[in-house]
Amino acid sequence: MSSMSERCSQGNIFHFVVFKCRSFSGYNFSLCEFCVVADSPGRPVGLFTPPDVYNSTTLLLSEDEETLFVGARDALLSVNVSQRGGLVLNQKLDWSPTEKDLNDCSMKGKKKTDCPNFVRVLQVLNSTHMYACGTFAFSPRCTYISIKCFIFIFSCIKVYSGFCVPLCVLDGELYTGTVADYRGNRPIISRHLSEGEHVDVKLDDTMGWLEDPTFISSTFIPSEEKVYFFFSELAGEYDFINKFTVSRIAQVCTSDVGGQRTLQRRWTTFTKLPYNVLQDMTTLHPPEGASEDDTLFYGIFSSQWSVNSGRSAVCAFRLRAIKDVFSGNYKYLNRDTVKWSTRVQEKIANPGECGLHNASDNTLRFVKENFLADESILPVNQELTIVSPDHQYSNIAAQRVRAAGGKDYTVLYLLTETGYLHKAVLLDKGAHIIEEIQVFTKPQPVKNLLLSVTKGLVLVGTSEGIASVPVSNCSYYSSCAECVLARDPFCGWDLSRRACVDIDSVRENVGQDVEGGNVSEVCKPRLRSFSLKSPASELVYVSLNEVVHLRCPAASHLAQLHWERLNSQISPKIYMQHEDGSLSFLATPSTLGQYLCQAVENGFTQTLYVYQVRQKSNPTVQPSTPSRPQITRTSESGRGSTDATTKGVTTPQTKDETVRKYMDIRERQLLAKNPSYLQELVVVSVLLALCISALLTIALFSFRQRCHIRTAPHSPGSRRDAERAGEDVSHEREALKGNAPGAGKQNGHAHGVAKSPNSLSNGALNGSNGHLPNTPI
Known part of the structure; x- marks a missing residue:
């Protein structure tokens, strides 16, 4: 099981080096402060969707950042970029394959939908010309384009074979990481269009130099005179059951022209080092006056293991650390056992050092066999910059912003695979996500991200169009509290205007706390300008x-x-x-x-x-x-x-x-304990009163009965009369029917009190034996 430290680890730079991030566990980043969608008021997101243009995924800004060049399907676009972020189409060039090219593509077994010309490379060669490459029905072609007139100068069929991905242009020479055939079986890193003493060079076919790589990006460091390539590949140095993917950074020297006999027209300065599955990489150059060793590389990493699927991490690496690893020990590949080991013998040369093309054959053979650095590159502060357990990032851009207090902050723009833009600021305590912006109304995979610092725009290219998002919109925060809590280094609370404004427009009397977001300290001392949004x-x-x-x-x-x-x-x-x-x-x-x-x-x-x-x-x-x-x-x-x-x-x-x-x-x-019991109290009171009344009635009845029994006279013949009454039942029944004397008289008082000797009481019928009591006058 690979941790993030393994994933951001193993790799080398044409001398390969490994970038090593820490594990995902124990790290997290804050949720976004403000989350908005594409149509939210106050947070404009421009969308450029010209008719009949698809897959506008390759973006390039001119040096003055006034023009955006777009590589699309079967077309090239020239787009004007305004200060407010609006995009206007200037010109469109058609670059479609012929019917013969499409038929040849189908014969190669490719789907018809994959056979158009998808422009993958746009690169400025010089002040007058641009270089473009496209898949062209799986027969890659490149062309020169006039920047001023935006027309094809001439087309070079198969200037080099393969699909170029990372590309760097230096003095008209192209440094590319690609594959040498349309099947993708021969990966190479090469230099083309060389002139004079410089010759075209490429990677040697030696086993192990590149293992099924996926190229991501490249960058040039002038002080080092080196081009760095970032990619992922299968790692042969790890003896796992499953194939293990690592991310690499490789280096080549721009002065390299190959060896005299050994490694002729092959890189003599290629080395590499690992880190894990790389998704994207951006370079942040140091501030003016600082050493170039402080150049930072921010990379997005993911995992090949299902346990970490859907998670992303951002790691930052310093150029100084990369140079130290390249200057260390290297691994040795045993060609017989195809096993890597750390070489213990004396190091004849330092692989990756510029000028090795003039070295002896013995030195070049040593370099040829030792191109994988032994150590891994650790990230800045040996920790993750950002880790996201819920979002999979695909693209990254970075810029340095000076806050109101004069401190510089790094702002990262991260795109998720579903089309959301996260704007994050790196603080002393960790990363803070300022806002999340839905770039498109319907989330979709994002293919490219470009930052225009002078225009203050983030440009996003997808298969359906190009979105332009301002790097900040301070007026979005309507109160001092919101302005401070956002912790956006672009924004501060203007005391005179009582509004959240861009700090470039006012540098004095600006309320801002990027590190802590303390509203009480920033807003309340300025009572006149402290305002809360009415709820x-x-x-x-x-x-x-x-x-x-x-x-x-x-x-x-x-x-x-x-x-x-x-x-x-x-x-x-x-x-x-x-x-x-x-x-x-x-x-x-x-x-x-x-x-x-x-x-x-x-x-x-x-x-x-x-x-x-x-x-x-x-x-x-x-x-x-x-x-x-x-x-x-x-x-x-x-x-x-x-x-x-x-x-x-x-x-x-x-x-x-x-x-x-x-x-x-x-x-x-x-x-619950707290609700009112008024209704229940009334019901209970009524029931209690009824019960008491019933009890009093029963008690009064019993008392009267006892008094009556004690005061009633008893005769000796009463008992005999009772016995006789039992013998004369038929006579009594006749009396009850009205046949006996006095039967027509009404009953007297209740409770068996008779008015005459022959009268019957209704109450007497309730006796236990059914006999009528003798009630004397």
């Missing part, structure tokens, strides 16, 4: 027992969202706060009222949204499922979220899972 507010009318869902549109992803109620608490037994910061609860008399959504960042609290939840004036019978509350928007101020769904109030969809979730809220509410 947006809304009225929400709901019915009782209706689920209410309040959203809080926070632009900053670094802030913690917090909900407040006046003179009340947000109890988790009644309220549910979701991961996106929204709040859900059931509408009851106790949950109606005002709600404040607040953002807390760096100890600074700001109210973002105010809701007034009120009951509808004419409540009706509530449905069994939650319904959508009616919303009356009273005002909208400031910048809301870029997602339309985060503005205003919405209700959850009436899905079973959602309903069950909110029924749980209702159950929690019934069990």
